[in-house]
Amino acid sequence: xxxxxxxxxxxxxxxxxxxxxxxxxxxxxxxxxxxxxxxxxxxxxxxxxxxxxxxxxxxxxxxxxxxxxxxxxxxxxxxxxxxxxxxxxxxxxxxxxxxxxxxxxxxxxxxxxxxxxxxxxxxxxxxxxxxxxxxxxxxxxxxxxxxxxxxxxxxxxxxxxxxxxxxxxxxxxxxxxxxxxxxxxxxxxxxxxxxxxxxxxxxxxxxxxxxxxxxxxxxxxxxxxxxxxxxxxxxxxxxxxxxxxxxxxxxxxxxxxxxxxxxxxxxxxxxxxxxxxxxxxxxxxxxxxxxxxxxxxxxxxxxxxxxxxxxxxxxx
Amino acid sequence: xxxxxxxxxxxxxxxxxxxxxxxxxxxxxxxxxxxxxxxxxxxxxxxxxxxxxxxxxxxxxxxxxxxxxxxxxxxxxxxxxxxxxxxxxxxxxxxxxxxxxxxxxxxxxxxxxxxxxxxxxxxxxxxxxxxxxxxxxxxxxxxxxxxxxxxxxxxxxxxxxxxxxxxxxxxxxxxxxxxxxxxxxxxxxxxxxxxxxxxxxxxxxxxxxxxxxxxxxx
Numbered sequence: 001x002x003x004x005x006x007x008x009x010x011x012x013x014x015x016x017x018x019x020x021x022x023x024x025x026x027x028x029x030x031x032x033x034x035x036x037x038x039x040x041x042x043x044x045x046x047x048x049x050x051x052x053x054x055x056x057x058x059x060x061x062x063x064x065x066x067x068x069x070x071x072x073x074x075x076x077x078x079x080x081x082x083x084x085x086x087x088x089x090x091x092x093x094x095x096x097x098x099x100x101x102x103x104x105x106x107x108x109x110x111x112x113x114x115x116x117x118x119x120x121x122x123x124x125x126x127x128x129x130x131x132x133x134x135x136x137x138x139x140x141x142x143x144x145x146x147x148x149x150x151x152x153x154x155x156x157x158x159x160x161x162x163x164x165x166x167x168x169x170x171x172x173x174x175x176x177x178x179x180x181x182x183x184x185x186x187x188x189x190x191x192x193x194x195x196x197x198x199x200x201x202x203x204x205x206x207x208x209x210x211x212x213x214x215x216x217x218x219x220x221x222x223x224x225x226x227x228x229x230x231x232x233x234x235x236x237x238x239x240x241x242x243x244x245x246x247x248x249x250x251x252x253x254x255x256x257x258x259x260x261x262x263x264x265x266x267x268x269x270x271x272x273x274x275x276x277x278x279x280x281x282x283x284x285x286x287x288x289x290x291x292x293x294x295x296x297x298x299x300x301x302x303x304x305x306x307x308x309x310x311x312x313x314x315x316x
Numbered sequence: 317x318x319x320x321x322x323x324x325x326x327x328x329x330x331x332x333x334x335x336x337x338x339x340x341x342x343x344x345x346x347x348x349x350x351x352x353x354x355x356x357x358x359x360x361x362x363x364x365x366x367x368x369x370x371x372x373x374x375x376x377x378x379x380x381x382x383x384x385x386x387x388x389x390x391x392x393x394x395x396x397x398x399x400x401x402x403x404x405x406x407x408x409x410x411x412x413x414x415x416x417x418x419x420x421x422x423x424x425x426x427x428x429x430x431x432x433x434x435x436x437x438x439x440x441x442x443x444x445x446x447x448x449x450x451x452x453x454x455x456x457x458x459x460x461x462x463x464x465x466x467x468x469x470x471x472x473x474x475x476x477x478x479x480x481x482x483x484x485x486x487x488x489x490x491x492x493x494x495x496x497x498x499x500x501x502x503x504x505x506x507x508x509x510x511x512x513x514x515x516x517x518x519x520x521x522x523x524x525x526x527x528x529x530x531x532x533x534x
Contacts, residue, residue, distance in 0.1 A: 175322040177329030298413040299340060305420055306332065313427050314325045314443040 005257070006094045010084065013093065017083035017240075021232035022046035024239070024275055031279035046232065053225035061122050061218055071118035072219065072226035078111035079233040088240045089263050090252040091162045091169075100159040101149040104241075105142060108193070111230070112138050119215035126207065130214025133290060137199060137211065140297035141192045144185055147304030151182040152245045154311050161244065169248035177314060181307030183246045188300035190238045192293070194231075197282040199293055209287060239274050243267070320368040324485075327361040328444035331481060332423070335454040338474060339419055339461075340412050347470050348393045354477050355385030362484050373492040374484065380499050381480070389473060389506050396510050397466060400517065407463045407524075415461055419454055426450035448482035463524055465516060469509045476502050 026043040033040035042048075060069065084095045085104055099107065116134055119127035153159045155176065156167035192199045195212035204210055216227050244251070250266030252259035288296055334354045341347050359381040366374030408415065430446030455475035459468050476498075520527040 175319070175326050177326045180326065180329065181333070295340075295413055298416060302336065302416050302420060303333075306329075306336070306423065309420075309423055309427060310329050310332070310447075313430075313446045314328070 003094070006092070009090050010093045010095050013089045014080065014084045014095075017088055017236055018080060018229075018233060021083075021236040022050060022229065024236050024271060025232045027272065027275045028235075028279050031276045032282055035279055035283040046228070050225045050229060053220075053228070054222050056221040058221035058223055060220075060223075063123060064218075065121055067114075068118050068121045068218075069223070071114045072223040072230070074114045075111050075230040076226045076233075078107050078114075079230040079237060082107050082237045083233055085161065086237055086240050087162050087165045087244050087251060089260065089267060090256070091166050092253050093162065096160065096162040101153065101161055101164075102146070102159060104161065105145055105149070108234070109138070109142065111234075115215055115227075119218075122218045124218065126214045126217050129207075130211055130217070133211040134215060137192055137293055137297065140294055141189050141300070144297060144300040144304050145189045145193070147301060147308060148182045148186045148189065149245075151178050151304065151307045151311060154308065155179065161241075165244045165248045165251060166253075168245070169251055176311075178307040178311035179246060181303050181310060183242075185300045185303035185307065186242055186245065188296065188303070190242060191281065192297055192300070194235045194238060196278065198285050198288045198296060201287050209290070211290075236271075239271060239278075240267075243270050243274065318368070320364055324361050324364055325444060327357050327364070328447040328481070328485070330357050331361075331451055331477075332447050332454075335451040335474065335478070336416065336419060338470070339415055339454055339458050342412075344397055344464075344466055344470075347467060348390050348397070351393075351470055351473060351477075352386050352390040354474060355381055355389075358477055358481055359386065361481070365484055373495075376492055377480075377484075377495045377499075380495070384499055384503060385473075385477065388503070392506055392510065393466070393470070396513060400466070400513055409461045409463060415457065419457060422453040422457060423450045426453050444485040445482060448478055448485055452478035452482065454478075463526060465509075465513055465524075469506070472509075473502065473506070 023043065023046070026041075026046045029045070030040040030043050081099075082104060084093075085099050085107075087093065087096065112134065116131035119131040119134075121127070149159075152164050152168070155178070156164040158164060158167070191197065195202050200211040200213075201209060202212070205213055207214070212231075216224065219227055247270060250263060252263035331354060334350055334357065338347055338350050338354075341350060359378045362374055362378040362381060366372070366378060410418070426449040427446040430449050434443055434445055452475055455471045455478055458474065459471035462468050462471065480498075516528070
């Protein structure tokens with residue numbers, strides 16, 4: 001692999017993810033509106049919202065510490081880093097060896113820790129409440145996420161995401177019961193981690209139920225814009241991790257310019273399907289009570305463990 | 317590994333998943349649906365084993381499974397819970413996340429137990445023996461942790477499903493006469509259980525089997 005081409009691919013992918021992430025959120029919102037028989041907002045609405053927020057003056061609470069100001073940038077940075085590591089368009093990127101799947105989960109955990117600290121920093125009751133709930137969900141979701149990733153790692157014999165994708169994409173066709181378990185578990189973790197419906201409702205501001213919204217209630221203007229953007233990138237990153245693990249066909253390898261248009265088209269198709277699927281799940285399910293969240297996430301953990309055990313038993 | 321064996325493995329994994337879903341389910345009505353699904357997966361896997369090994373009597377047992385476990389028994393159970401008015405939530409002795417953790421322990425135990433047997437077997441689907449054993453144990457667990465009579469019977473039927481699957485995966489099925497006998501026993505058992513439900517409720521005004529632990533003087 002040519003080094004310069006690899007770096008060009010890396011830059012292309014990182015910029016692409018950051019620019020395309022709000023579009024994915026717009027698409028999910030549009031699908032959801034259609035399914036709920038409402039007239040859908042423009043698919044570009046998240047971009048307009050971001051532009052609007054960047055033009056406003058920020059209001060910051062009197063007692064806010066520097067941590068509160070820094071957090072949006074940390075969040076955005078973490079998510080951007082994650083987007084650079086996940087093989088979205090191509091495998092074998094020069095940035096990929098920087099972190100394996102365990103470190104990737106660590107990057108997400110770092111972002112979560114900062115947002116929880118910033119929420120408690122102001123000292124409002126909503127912030128503390130949201131932070132506590134977020135940590136509860138996070139500490140239950142993380143083991144399930146790791147187990148899911150380990151199942152894929154066992155099959156391919158490596159914890160490097162790019163190696164896993166290479167192995168899974170270029171194998172003979174085979175049915176992997178363990179991956180089917182892992183895929184269901186991953187879907188449940190994705191819903192929980194991205195504050196989606198059975199766990200949290202991204203559109204509500206009802207104090208009894210909100211988790212993520214309660215944490216960012218004090219943010220405004222450019223800080224809020226950065227957080228919203230980071231949330232969009234997080235959703236994008238999670239979906240592409242899911243695609244990379246469970247449906248990796250059509251991905252290019254770094255430096256192969258000719259495979260790039262095809263990889264783009266395949267990725268767009270998969271993401272459109274995944275976004276529509278997410279909207280469908282959010283329309284069909286009702287939000288769980290907060291105290292049922294441990295049950296939901298322990299089911300995810302259980303499925304992931306079962307996947308791993310099944311892998312050892314049937315060797316597939 | 318041939319594709320058909322892989323497919324049987326997938327169905328085995330599905331059976332295990334259903335066993336866990338039953339363990340975590342709170343509603344009687346959904347439990348019955350899951351039981352029917354388990355029967356369907358069982359019938360499909362039996363048919364695949366029959367096709368890949370050319371054992372014609374397995375077709376008969378697959379057909380019998382569909383008739384009995386997918387259609388007849390769920391229908392009988394539906395009628396029963398309609399007439400007993402027990403559609404509501406199931407009570408458990410232990411809370412559900414703990415039950416599922418115990419379930420994982422059981423699965424590990426069953427897999428460890430099955431591995432040496434698997435290495436001696438020569439059948440195409442030998443690796444699914446551990447899963448069959450695990451679903452038997454999980455149904456056992458379900459019978460232990462449920463308080464009401466109807467879920468316990470569903471656990472019993474699920475256990476029979478697991479045993480049947482173990483038979484097909486380890487030895488390509490028992491002789492047809494034995495299978496017919498077992499199927500008939502299960503059917504008759506379901507009917508007798510149904511009659512018992514009414515008796516239990518008449519005697520104790522509830523289907524909670526805790527009441528049966530206290531002795532009656534008369």
